[in-house]
Amino acid sequence: MKASFSPHWDRLVRRAIRERNPGLLRHGRQMEMTVMGLVQFPERIQSFLDDERFSELAYLAEYIRAGVPPVIKHTDPVLFRNLTRGMARVRALGWHRRLKPGPLRIRATAKRRRESARK
Numbered sequence: 001m002k003a004s005f006s007p008h009w010d011r012l013v014r015r016a017i018r019e020r021n022p023g024l025l026r027h028g029r030q031m032e033m034t035v036m037g038l039v040q041f042p043e044r045i046q047s048f049l050d051d052e053r054f055s056e057l058a059y060l061a062e063y064i065r066a067g068v069p070p071v072i073k074h075t076d077p078v079l080f081r082n083l084t085r086g087m088a089r090v091r092a093l094g095w096h097r098r099l100k101p102g103p104l105r106i107r108a109t110a111k112r113r114r115e116s117a118r119k
Contacts, residue, residue, distance in 0.1 A: 031056060035063045039086035042093055052111055058104035064096045 034056045038044055048057055068087055072080040090096060 031059045035060045036083065039063070039083055039090060042086065042090045042095060045090075045095055045099075052107075054104045054108035054111060057099055058101045058108055061099035061101040061104055064090060064099065065101070 038048065038056070038060050045057070045060070064087065068080060068083045072083065
C-alpha cells in the first residue's frame, strides 16, 4: 500500500469508499496539491486570502500544524526536503500564526452558503 501524504487524505479516502463517491478523492487530492504548492511558494498565500479561497487556506493551516509527514522522507526525499524548506519559509513569514483552521473553515462555509443563496 502506498503511503499517503497526510491523515486528512486517509480520512477522505475512507469517506469516499463509505459514501461511494470518487469525486471526493479528486477534490481531496486537488486540495493536497494546492497545499503543497502553497508551502513551496508561500508568496501565493496572500493572493488566496484576497480571492477568499478559505477552504484551501484552512487545509493549509491544518497541514502547517501537522507538519511534513515523515513517511515522505523515505519515499521521496527531494519532495520531503522541498516541503521542509517551504514549511520553514511559511513559519519565517509568520503565516503559521495568522492562519487558524477553525475561523477559516467558518468563513469557507459562510462563503459557500452565500454563493448557493445567490443561485
